[in-house]
Amino acid sequence: MEQKFIKNIEFAKTLTMAGLVDYQPGRVVSLTLVQNEAVSITLFAFSKGEAISTHAAPGDALVYLLDGEAEITVGDSKLTARTGEAVVMPANIPHGLEAVDNFKMLLIVIK
Template structure:
């Protein structure tokens, strides 16, 4: 019997550069989903400069970890500048959005009840 992998779209038992898991595309936001379960989603994103994810809310707390570049994360109408090596939590059920000031990569982990 084969065990179901909970993480997908990524090689197992290999050392990888997190930033290299997703590449930039002109005028786009590109994503690679690593896990999608009832209680957790893990996704790597690459934003071209000026691209964004519009304001929305989600049922779980969302941890943004910046892998490269600079962005503005808006939480409940307040802008937060964030850059390489930094992180911020977007609380559950609170409106939030992300806008790339420069090309920007992030690892997003959403934990749901």
């Protein structure tokens, strides 16, 4: 059997990424697709008002919004990102996210 690096989703199928996680009121829902020493790929669904508090990470993080709207803080900057937009958060720079409205994102962290 071949080693698989991606988990929790079906192989050799067309997938709608935003459909892999569902909104749940008052919660942040996540689905890990890859987690190892070099890379992390996770899908998230945030209900309106939910957040990830400001923190720093040891890798560069790319957030791609699949649906909705989020306020993203990177260092001293506050950005608004909407469906189809992406933001890169550099390694070791404090960053955080808050759901302005329900939003879904694909988070890729490279270390």
